[in-house]
Amino acid sequence: xxxxxxxxxxxxxxxxxxxxxxxxxxxxxxxxxxxxxxxxxxxxxxxxxxxxxxxxxxxxxxxxxxxxxxxxxxxxxxxxxxxxxxxxxxxxxxxxxxxxxxxxxxxxxxxxxxxxxxxxxxxxxxxxxxxxxx
Amino acid sequence: xxxxxxxxxxxxxxxxxxxxxxxxxxxxxxxxxxxxxxxxxxxxxxxxxxxxxxxxxxxxxxxxxxxxxxxxxxxxxxxxxxxxxxxxxxxxxxxxxxxxxxxxxxxxxxxxxxxxxxxxxxxxxxxxxxxxxx
DNA sequence: CAGTATCCGACAGGATACTG
DNA sequence: CAGTATCCTGTCGGATACTG
Numbered sequence: 001x002x003x004x005x006x007x008x009x010x011x012x013x014x015x016x017x018x019x020x021x022x023x024x025x026x027x028x029x030x031x032x033x034x035x036x037x038x039x040x041x042x043x044x045x046x047x048x049x050x051x052x053x054x055x056x057x058x059x060x061x062x063x064x065x066x067x068x069x070x071x072x073x074x075x076x077x078x079x080x081x082x083x084x085x086x087x088x089x090x091x092x093x094x095x096x097x098x099x100x101x102x103x104x105x106x107x108x109x110x111x112x113x114x115x116x117x118x119x120x121x122x123x124x125x126x127x128x129x130x131x132x133x134x
Numbered sequence: 135x136x137x138x139x140x141x142x143x144x145x146x147x148x149x150x151x152x153x154x155x156x157x158x159x160x161x162x163x164x165x166x167x168x169x170x171x172x173x174x175x176x177x178x179x180x181x182x183x184x185x186x187x188x189x190x191x192x193x194x195x196x197x198x199x200x201x202x203x204x205x206x207x208x209x210x211x212x213x214x215x216x217x218x219x220x221x222x223x224x225x226x227x228x229x230x231x232x233x234x235x236x237x238x239x240x241x242x243x244x245x246x247x248x249x250x251x252x253x254x255x256x257x258x259x260x261x262x263x264x265x266x267x268x
Numbered sequence: 269c270a271g272t273a274t275c276c277g278a279c280a281g282g283a284t285a286c287t288g
Numbered sequence: 289c290a291g292t293a294t295c296c297t298g299t300c301g302g303a304t305a306c307t308g
Contacts, residue, residue, distance in 0.1 A: 005170065005235050005238040005239050005242070006174075006235075018238075018241040018242045018245045019166065019167070019170070019237075019238045019241050019242075020167070021241065021245070021248075022237065022238075022240075022241040023161075023163070023166055023167075027157075027161045027162075027163075027166075028161070029157070029161075032153065032157055032161075033153070033154070033157075036139065036153070068255065069251065069252055069255040069256075070248050070251055070252060071247060071248055071250070071251025071252070071254075071255075072251075092244060092247055092248070092251070095240065095244065096240060096244075099233065099236050099237045099240050100237075101139050101140075102233050102236065103153075103156065103233045103234075103237070104139040104152075104153045104156075105139050106156075106229065106230060106233050107152040107153050107155065107156040108139070108152045108153075110226060110229065110230075111152045111155070113205060113226055114155075114204050114205055114226070116205070117203065117204055117205025117206075117226070118203055118204060118205070120205075121202065121203040121205070122203075
């Protein structure tokens with residue numbers, strides 16, 4: 001199953017690698033959120049803007065362009081009045097969505113564990129340094 | 135399978151969500167690379183520094199601290215001369231590694247498709263704008 | 269509605285020097 | 289070796305205003 005990554009990691013691991021590329025793309029602030037949302041189905045610009053909470057118009061445009069250029073998102077323009085543009089996942093995008101969803105699920109399942117670990121870590125580091133209070 | 139994310143997306147999708155949190159953590163430049171590398175087994179600071187190509191000493195420290203505080207990485211100090219510190223994945227880290235590896239594999243499998251899409255996109259956008267040459 | 273163009277602040281992260 | 293402390297730059301991304 002993991003033979004692909006495994007062998008790659010075993011050899012040189014880094015330098016020029018597809019994982020770095022992938023992260024440089026969808027590792028940004030919004031890509032994953034947009035892909036997840038589009039996983040529900042085709043959606044228009046405005047709708048996405050409202051759905052993906054906190055994203056600015058500019059960043060939605062930028063993100064969609066990037067995803068489109070990577071072949072993950074399909075953009076279809078309808079010459080209506082007022083103009084309308086629909087975005088949807090390409091088959092490639094769907095194939096990625098699977099893994100992203102898995103990651104999202106992991107995040108939800110282990111949310112508590114992470115918070116617990118953070119609390120433990122804070123407690124541990126709080127007493128370690130010779131407390132220099134302000 | 136996806137019912138977790140799905141129902142969440144269906145409701146409000148965004149706002150405060152575990153996926154945002156996860157991305158804010160491991161969505162940075164190095165976390166995923168380090169986790170992938172540690173997936174091979176315990177490794178010491180220097181070794182990691184050499185293995186994860188391109189990372190600076192500072193960023194390795196910062197990244198490891200973050201991963202440790204999230205409970206994904208375990209840090210063990212050996213009081214030797216010279217000092218030695220070993221890093222390894224916690225069970226939680228391993229559970230995440232599974233999905234990250236899947237993503238890494240996806241990246242490798244679809245590397246060509248993405249590049250193809252990018253070429254097509256460049257070609258398409260190259261003629262659209264009223265070429266303003268430098 | 270669906271963008272594009274600017275401006276700008278915040279912060280991620282690289283380089284370097286120093287410590288136990 | 290395994291860090292910490294500083295400094296400094298690039299760029300990510302938010303706010304705002306304008307266009308077809």
